[in-house]
Amino acid sequence: MDDFARPALVIDCGSAFIKAGFAGEVSPAVRDPSTVPRAAGLEPGPPLVPVKHGIVQDWDAMEQLWLDVTYRRLHVYTSDQPVILTEPPQNSPESREQAAEVMFESLDVPALHIGVQAQLALYADYAARQAMGSQTSSASLTGLVVESGEGCTHVIPLVDGFLLASGTRSMPLGGAQLTRHIQALMRKGAAPPPPDQSLEIAVAVKERHCFVTASGVGPGAAPAATRSPAAYQTVHSRTGQPLRIQLGEERWRGPELFFDPGAFTKDAMPSLPDLIDDAIQACPIDTRRALYGNIVLSGGSTLFKGLARRLETEVQARVAARVQGRAPASHAAATGVEVHVVTHPMQHFGAWFGGSVLGASEAFREVAITRAAYMETGPTIVRNNVVHSDW
Incomplete structure (x- = not known):
């Protein structure tokens, strides 16, 4: 059978979420936390996180996450699906080889392309x-x-x-650091959120209410956009009663870290x-x-x-x-x-959507590595990514 008979499966795995779906689609069919439950027999603890700061740290967990997304969530056999994986710009050749080894030797994919997220x-x-x-x-x-x-x-x-x-x-500096900064600011507020809900509320406030000011705002000052009060409403986890939290400076001081990272870390950045x-x-x-x-x-x-x-x-x-x-x-x-x-409508899933467009084009056949080519050469066939320039 033609290695490219079925639409390519596009997988973009970040530190927080894994996005997966089929080439030619506008948005991923799956957007799940990039975590893996601990297997039976292991010491109890939080779920395993295979990717940290964009780099795979636990390949066993990464393989399990790929299997879970393809078989359980998308209901496909990887032996029938060519795959496009994304990688960060600083990914090492060894990590790229490991990804190819898992894809070809464990998941038995017919063809693979590893694309740099920025491209x-x-x-x-x-x-x-x-x-x-x-x-x-x-x-x-x-x-x-x-x-x-x-x-x-x-x-x-x-x-x-x-x-x-x-x-x-x-x-x-990314979403996790912004969340922790917003959480700390809310804890210092006049009506801090319940401790067991503070992280969840900080994430929601970041995603729904935060904004970037037109220029920096000094200590104690507030931008004009806050003249209309904003509040976050939820339910108290213990009492079950409605919980309303009036929002203040965390709305703009969270994203302000992009312009003043010294407010979050003492390290030079x-x-x-x-x-x-x-x-x-x-x-x-x-x-x-x-x-x-x-x-x-x-x-x-x-x-x-x-x-x-x-x-x-x-x-x-x-x-x-x-x-x-x-x-x-x-x-x-x-x-x-x-x-x-x-900015553009696909900004949230930019790397995934780019993979979707590539996978639906004839160019995918030209850049993908087939199983036959991999078996002949081995993992080193993916060692050098041609997207990198020598400039």
């Missing part, structure tokens, strides 16, 4: 803008991807679809605008204008209202200051370098 996210943006009728000039495979998930944030430049390793940057600017400046000079003009957001932690506008303003100010010798941000346009931060 797939840029592909998703390209496809989304093409679908919305954008001109080819505005939909490009050259851009800087800001990929922010649960465990960390990556800033990855790509030119014509190839990743520039010299400009790749990361920061250990650049802000996200600094990281973006530094990444582009590390790239060849003839690519920088295009990279500044196409900064693509991807991942659940980039969904805050106002984030794109604030990043655009602050990165533009840095460009202006460099070119004009500390010129005010209002004169940024005079530099001739326009900063544009892109």
Whole structure:
């Protein structure tokens, strides 16, 4: 049977959630926590977490999670399904080989492609803008991807679809750190949430009520957007009575960590605008204008209202200051370098959707590795990912 007779299965596993579904679909059919229950006979404890900060740490648990998603949740036999896996930009060749070994030798897949999440996210943006009728000039495979998930944030430049390793940057700040910061702020509030519900409530507040201010807000100050009071309502876990929590500064001080990480950690850490600017400046000079003009957001932690506008303003100010010798941000346009931060409807599942588009195209046959090729060469066949550039 043709190795590509069935639609490809696209799997994107992050530190918090695993997204899986079939190529050609708009959204993943499965979005489950990326955890695995402890097997019988093991010491009692929390579920196993195979992925931390985007990197697989427990391959036995990872294999079990893949099996659970494919057989139990999607009801497919992997021996019939070509697979697209995603990987972070800093994934090691050894980790890539291990993934191929599990896929071909344990799950018996007929074909496999391991795609870098940033490249797939840029592909998703390209496809989304093409679908919305954008001109080819505005939909490009050259851009800087800001990929922010649960465990960390990556800033990855790509030119014509190839990743520039010299400009790749990361920061250990993502959804989990924002949640803990919001939780700490709420505990200090006038009416803190019940201790056993504080984490759950902090996650809900982060996802439903947080936003990024147009500019930084000093201590004790509040942005104009908070003139309309907001509250979170739930049920008290012990009394069963309605629980209403008035929300305050946690709504904007949570996402503010992207711009002032020192509020969360004493370790030296650049802000996200600094990281973006530094990444582009590390790239060849003839690519920088295009990279500044196409900064693509991807991942659940980039969904805050106002984030794109604030990043655009602050990165533009840095460009202006460099070119004009500390010129005010209002004169940024005079530099001739326009900063544009892109959002699109597939932003939450950017890497997965990019894999879905790739898997439904003829290009998938060209980049995928078949079982026959793997059996002839072994795991080293996936050691080098061609998406990486030598620049």
